[in-house]
Amino acid sequence: MEYIPNILFAIVLILGIGYFVKNVKKLSRNIKLGKDLDVSDNKPQRWKNMAYIALGQSKMVKRPIAGLLHIIVYVGFVIINIEVLEIILDGLFGTHRIGLKVLPTSVYGFLIGSFEILAALVFVTVVIFWLRRNVIKLKRFLSAEMKGWPKNDGNFILYFEMVLMTLFLVMNATDTTFQSLDSGNVISQFISPLFSGLSEGTLHIIERAAWWLHIVGILVFLNYLYFSKHLHILLAFPNTYYGKLTPKGQFPNNPTVTKEVQLMMDPNADPFATPAEDENAAEPEKFGASDVQDLSWLNLLNAYTCTECGRCTSECPANLTGKKLSPRKIMMDTRDRLEEVGKNIDANGGKFVDDGKQLLGDYITNEELWACTSCNACVEACPVSIDPLNIIMQMRQYLVMEQSAAPMELNNMMTNIENNGAPWPYNQMDRLKWKDE
Amino acid sequence: MSEQLNVPTMEQMMAEGKNPEYLFWVGSAGAFDDRAKKITKAFVKLLNKANVDFAVLGTEESDSGDAAKRAGNEFLFQMQAVTNIEVMNMYEVKKIITTDPHDYNTIKNEYPGLGGNYEVFHHTEFLSQLISQGKLKVKESEFKGKKVTFHDPCYLGRANEVFEAPRDLIQTLGVDFKEMKRNQRHSLCCGAGGAQMFKEPEKGDKDINVLRTEDALETDPKVIITACPFCNTMMTDGVKAKEKEAEIDVMDIAELIANTQE
Numbered sequence: 181m182e183y184i185p186n187i188l189f190a191i192v193l194i195l196g197i198g199y200f201v202k203n204v205k206k207l208s209r210n211i212k213l214g215k216d217l218d219v220s221d222n223k224p225q226r227w228k229n230m231a232y233i234a235l236g237q238s239k240m241v242k243r244p245i246a247g248l249l250h251i252i253v254y255v256g257f258v259i260i261n262i263e264v265l266e267i268i269l270d271g272l273f274g275t276h277r278i279g280l281k282v283l284p285t286s287v288y289g290f291l292i293g294s295f296e297i298l299a300a301l302v303f304v305t306v307v308i309f310w311l312r313r314n315v316i317k318l319k320r321f322l323s324a325e326m327k328g329w330p331k332n333d334g335n336f337i338l339y340f341e342m343v344l345m346t347l348f349l350v351m352n353a354t355d356t357t358f359q360s361l362d363s364g365n366v367i368s369q370f371i372s373p374l375f376s377g378l379s380e381g382t383l384h385i386i387e388r389a390a391w392w393l394h395i396v397g398i399l400v401f402l403n404y405l406y407f408s409k410h411l412h413i414l415l416a417f418p419n420t421y422y423g424k425l426t427p428k429g430q431f432p433n434n435p436t437v438t439k440e441v442q443l444m445m446d447p448n449a450d451p452f453a454t455p456a457e458d459e460n461a462a463e464p465e466k467f468g469a470s471d472v473q474d475l476s477w478l479n480l481l482n483a484y485t486c487t488e489c490g491r492c493t494s495e496c497p498a499n500l501t502g503k504k505l506s507p508r509k510i511m512m513d514t515r516d517r518l519e520e521v522g523k524n525i526d527a528n529g530g531k532f533v534d535d536g537k538q539l540l541g542d543y544i545t546n547e548e549l550w551a552c553t554s555c556n557a558c559v560e561a562c563p564v565s566i567d568p569l570n571i572i573m574q575m576r577q578y579l580v581m582e583q584s585a586a587p588m589e590l591n592n593m594m595t596n597i598e599n600n601g602a603p604w605p606y607n608q609m610d611r612l613k614w615k616d617e
Numbered sequence: 618m619s620e621q622l623n624v625p626t627m628e629q630m631m632a633e634g635k636n637p638e639y640l641f642w643v644g645s646a647g648a649f650d651d652r653a654k655k656i657t658k659a660f661v662k663l664l665n666k667a668n669v670d671f672a673v674l675g676t677e678e679s680d681s682g683d684a685a686k687r688a689g690n691e692f693l694f695q696m697q698a699v700t701n702i703e704v705m706n707m708y709e710v711k712k713i714i715t716t717d718p719h720d721y722n723t724i725k726n727e728y729p730g731l732g733g734n735y736e737v738f739h740h741t742e743f744l745s746q747l748i749s750q751g752k753l754k755v756k757e758s759e760f761k762g763k764k765v766t767f768h769d770p771c772y773l774g775r776a777n778e779v780f781e782a783p784r785d786l787i788q789t790l791g792v793d794f795k796e797m798k799r800n801q802r803h804s805l806c807c808g809a810g811g812a813q814m815f816k817e818p819e820k821g822d823k824d825i826n827v828l829r830t831e832d833a834l835e836t837d838p839k840v841i842i843t844a845c846p847f848c849n850t851m852m853t854d855g856v857k858a859k860e861k862e863a864e865i866d867v868m869d870i871a872e873l874i875a876n877t878q879e
């Protein structure tokens with residue numbers, strides 16, 4: 181009988197972590213639906229970016245208030261989770277505060293004391309975050325794409341953190357042996373008087389309840405991530421590592437096109453030769469992207485990493501002037517469609533069955549794509565190195581090269597370039613006239 | 618224009634057995650757009666003043682393909698790029714200067730992958746070099762002491778991180794330079810990039826160039842300085858939309874410097 185709590189704990193732990201592992205596998209399978217992309221270059225710079233941008237949050241502090249608040253929650257959350265280690269060991273071995281047995285009381289007190297201070301700070305910060313979203317109503321949290329789930333998701337996370345921090349403090353406050361140590365109860369000593377009238381037994385029950393809810397809550401949180409914008413707390417690291425290193429203005433040359441152009445320009449190629457009959461000839465490669473599988477795995481990793489913070493959209497010239505384009509929506513749509521494709525694969529025994537839908541049209545409209553000025557403001561603004569412009573450009577390529585669906589004026593511009601080497605209908609032979617005018 | 622500009626072509630140079638140090642890439646806007654042609658000429662005037670050994674491709678230059686690429690026509694872009702690269706490699710071009718940040722970006726960053734490897738300078742970088750090397754002297758500007766502001770072209774600033782060169786040049790003019798609230802890395806696009814120059818904007822509640830002009834107007838400038846032919850058009854139209862064209866000039870930095878030369 182006496183081992184029941186230990187066994188129960190082990191089961192909860194295994195379930196929680198097992199489900200998380202399952203989600204991680206699904207995540208990685210979905211990301212790999214994207215096309216291959218070589219990012220093995222310049223490793224030192226990549227590690228550096230990860231250290232600065234993800235760990236050091238260098239881009240977050242571009243907006244000092246939000247940045248500072250975010251750092252408190254981030255640091256607090258990471259450090260307080262060290263406490264989870266003790267909870268797990270206690271749970272498995274049936275001990276109580278195993279830390280006290282292996283560490284000197286003063287060291288233990290110092291650790292728990294720091295956790296308590298951080299927990300209180302996180303609590304206050306999370307309340308401020310909640311106010312920003314719900315009372316102050318910052319514009320970037322109110323856009324069209326932030327209705328429904330994305331809005332609730334943002335709030336759920338905040339409630340979660342409030343509850344977890346409260347449980348942690350209550351757990352300490354109602355732990356009479358811990359309180360009597362009088363070391364490390366920096367915050368909880370002020371909470372424990374709230375429970376002063378209660379009997380030892382009731383206190384113990386509250387303490388146990390808080391302890392269990394705390395660890396179960398953390399496991400639930402871990403498993404909530406997959407469905408949430410909070411995936412960024414894990415994916416920000418790989419995403420900043422793989423982030424773009426070339427100048428922002430450089431858009432990769434499409435290799436499929438390069439092959440075609442080389443063939444066309446090759447003076448030795450016989451234009452009248454019939455293409456060699458190749459039994460195994462793969463389907464001709466598609467130009468550009470109309471669905472998530474046409475994008476690179478990095479685009480898809482970007483989509484899962486997006487925190488939906490809207491910094492990109494709040495600096496997008498198109499969005500600022502009332503156009504439909506929102507780079508945040510581009511990322512959210514990509515993730516939603518990828519999830520849909522993933523579910524389709526799960527439901528069909530590991531194979532994607534055409535569902536008559538695609539990213540282009542069903543999620544992202546032509547109107548959004550054509551509103552982009554390719555200014556890179558979104559790329560610059562993103563705190564976790566996401567590149568929405570890259571997706572926009574690949575989709576434009578599909579529209580133009582596969583569907584000839586560019587706006588008429590752009591078609592005129594391109595015809596002019598093709599015929600007379602300038603975007604306007606001027607004669608190439610007049611290209612030097614300016615000097616004599 | 619009364620002044621005689623010296624604009625040799627690569628073809629002429631080659632016929633004379635010469636290989637000029639620089640190719641001045643004029644670009645489609647610089648060659649055909651009425652406003653941009655003035656910038657081209659102002660810049661050539663400075664090149665002549667500083668005795669720069671350069672030539673242009675003239676009728677052998679074709680569109681860089683930038684607008685086609687940003688519009689999504691990678692095919693047309695690569696055809697243009699390969700054609701231009703063939704010509705430039707034939708003339709053994711090593712260094713290129715251009716007044717167009719879009720062409721600067723594409724030639725510098727996107728041509729190398731297609732066989733075109735050159736050292737590329739934007740005219741602001743090049744002019745600021747000429748000045749620091751003492752090859753070009755700047756006299757006081759007609760706008761001395763007057764308020765001016767500078768609009769960072771996306772393809773020069775954010776895209777290629779050239780922020781200092783244009784500001785260094787402005788400093789030489791003795792003007793009262795004020796930054797807009799969104800500047801450098803966080804500058805707001807003028808609305809021309811990504812092939813927007815060639816089409817009507819999508820439905821919205823304002824034009825981007827008007828919003829950017831409002832940013833500029835907040836600094837109460839006499840001149841809005843640009844460093845891109847497309848930005849110039851956009852800001853000029855923005856100033857007109859705000860009915861300020863009588864009070865505010867939109868000028869390329871090269872023009873301001875050229876005006877200080879006699």
Ligand code: SF4
Pocket residue numbers: 492495496497498499505506507551552553554555556557558559568569
């Ligand atoms: S690159 Fe396009 S999507 Fe990104 S900020 Fe500029 S206009 Fe908006």
Ligand code: SF4
Pocket residue numbers: 485486487488489490491492493507508511561562563564565566568
């Ligand atoms: S793309 Fe980056 S900036 Fe935009 S919402 Fe996502 S995380 Fe924020």
